[in-house]
Amino acid sequence: AVESFIVFENARITGEYIKDYQGEINTSLTVQKNDSTGNDEYVLVVHQKDSVCTVFFEDVSFEVNLYNYGRTAHFWIEGYEYLRQLEYKISILRDKLDYLGEKYCNDLEKELANLTDFPPLNYCFYPSVPEKYLVPRDNPWEPTDKAITVMLKVAREQQDKMLYQVLVLYKQFKNRKLAKVIATML
16 A cells, blocks of 8 residues: 655645635645745645635655555455455555556566466456456456566476466467466466
């Protein structure tokens, strides 16, 4: 999971900001000299209906905190829980990569995120959540070469010769029947 927010450095605020306001918001951003410091400062003016709020600040930064909620997931669908947990954790890695970018993923996370494009292991066979919670993919039955390469590496590391041979065949002939065979082998 991710928690991210903007931090206004050396900020002060005037006026009233309506926290739960649901209407249209108009804003403007300018730069001016701070009378007391002589430094440039940004001025963000926020209009919420009849209320005006002004934020004066010197700099802005983006703060990101990453949390590993993959250890405490809920699995609503019974059967093959270990594969559903794996599918869930791989999906979290893919979301992390898609939404935050490579900067926030280590090499192993980037590699494993490819497995969302591997039908025998993705939600096609072992969905961890009901369909209404799934992130739709254009064609979840179409494996990518990267995903198959990751699985070939795993099979080789585990010295699973049978799985390796079927994966080689699957790389050449990508179809649902072979995907089902591989899914049962997992």
